[in-house]
Structures are given as C-alpha cells and as structure tokens.
Amino acid sequence: MKKYILSIAFLGFAFQGFSQSVDKGKVVYGKLCVACHQATGLGIPGAFPPLAKSDYLNKDVNRAIKGVVKGLTGPITVNGAKFNGAMPPAALTDQEIADAFTYVYSSWGNNKTKVTPAMVKAQRK
Numbered sequence: 026m027k028k029y030i031l032s033i034a035f036l037g038f039a040f041q042g043f044s045q046s047v048d049k050g051k052v053v054y055g056k057l058c059v060a061c062h063q064a065t066g067l068g069i070p071g072a073f074p075p076l077a078k079s080d081y082l083n084k085d086v087n088r089a090i091k092g093v094v095k096g097l098t099g100p101i102t103v104n105g106a107k108f109n110g111a112m113p114p115a116a117l118t119d120q121e122i123a124d125a126f127t128y129v130y131s132s133w134g135n136n137k138t139k140v141t142p143a144m145v146k147a148q149r150k
C-alpha cells in the first residue's frame with residue numbers, strides 16, 4: 026500500500042514537472058521560435074517550415090535538437106514541401122531548448138516527446 030501511494034505521488038510530481046516544462050517552453054518559443062515558425066507552428070510556406078505535425082520533427086528528436094543547437098542550412102523536405110533556408114543556432118541554455126522542444130512536441134498534434142537538458146547537451150558536441 027505504501028509503495029502504491031509513493032508511486033502515485035511520484036507520478037504526480039513527474040506530471041507536474043512535465044507541465045512546468047511545457048509552460049516555460051511556451052515562453053521560450055514565444056520569444057524566439059515564433060518569429061519564424063509562427064504561433065500556430067505552421068511556419069510560412071516557402072520560407073519557414075512547419076513544426077505542427079512535422080514529419081521531420083517527429084521522426085528524429087536528436088536530429089531536430091541538433092538543428093536548433095548548431096543551426097540548420099541546406100535543403101530539407103518537411104511534410105512533402107522543400108525548404109532551403111537557414112536557421113541560426115539558438116542562443117539559449119540547454120534547459121530553455123529542452124523546454125521549448127517539450128512545448129513544441131506537446132502541441133499541434135506532435136508526438137509528445139519529452140526533451141531533457143541532457144538530450145540537448147548531447148547534441149552540442
């Protein structure tokens with residue numbers, strides 16, 4: 026019984042941590058990413074790719090993180106549309122990037138991946 030209560034408490038905390046990350050990530054997104062990818066996550070056709078239901082984003086979380094950490098240039102295809110632009114490296118902390126991605130992945134029909142600061146750090150190498 027004690028174990029049961031403890032695990033419920035743990036899940037509660039884990040969930041609280043998740044929703045805090047989403048809230049903070051929304052703020053980070055609103056300060057930086059929104060300028061190009063828009064508040065709707067739909068981007069701007071021909072210029073900025075969508076994050077909403079993006080196959081590129083949902084297929085490979087580490088590749089997506091790397092693009093934001095190191096910047097991304099050169100041709101890519103997102104949801105069947107070609108882009109050949111340049112995303113500058115984000116001048117943000119690991120925590121801010123993790124929160125922004127957790128927000129993005131929890132929004133607009135994406136696959137709800139939780140991104141941690143350690144995952145971001147691993148892409149800085």
Ligand code: HEC
Nearest residue numbers: 058061074075079081082089097098099108109110111112
């Ligand atoms: C100055 C404009 C700009 C800003 C700010 C920006 N991006 Fe991007 N982003 C781009 C462009 C342009 C591309 C496509 C680059 C290419 O064509 O190679 C891109 C590509 C991406 C991709 C991969 C393609 C896709 O649509 O799934 C992801 C994921 C992404 N950005 C996330 C973010 C996040 C998260 C932030 C904020 C931390 C951010 N971007 C900030 C312009 C921007």
